[in-house]
Amino acid sequence: MPSITKVLSEEVTLTSANTSTVSDATLVRLVSLSANTLITVANTSGTIGTFTMLDNSKEIVEKKPTDTIGTNNDVLATSIAYTA
Numbered sequence: 001m002p003s004i005t006k007v008l009s010e011e012v013t014l015t016s017a018n019t020s021t022v023s024d025a026t027l028v029r030l031v032s033l034s035a036n037t038l039i040t041v042a043n044t045s046g047t048i049g050t051f052t053m054l055d056n057s058k059e060i061v062e063k064k065p066t067d068t069i070g071t072n073n074d075v076l077a078t079s080i081a082y083t084a
Contacts, residue, residue, distance in 0.1 A: 010078065024066070025065065027079065028063065030059045032075050033075075036053065037071050038051075039075070041063055043064065
């Protein structure tokens with residue numbers, strides 16, 4: 001069965017200079033097109049967690065609407081939802 005993704009926002013580029021809620025998303029599709037990238041999810045209390053995305057890979061992150069995502073390399077991000 002194919003994977004179906006509902007796109008909820010325009011794609012943005014996350015960089016090492018900014019963090020974003022990605023349109024207050026609860027599900028975010030990330031695409032790494034350059035090097036291995038450290039992804040950081042945080043809230044107002046600090047870092048919730050981190051993980052490494054491999055070069056040329058994609059991940060889906062679940063978070064609270066106010067949580068932010070930061071990176072150490074450029075990563076494409078968009079808010080999504082799953083459809084049945």
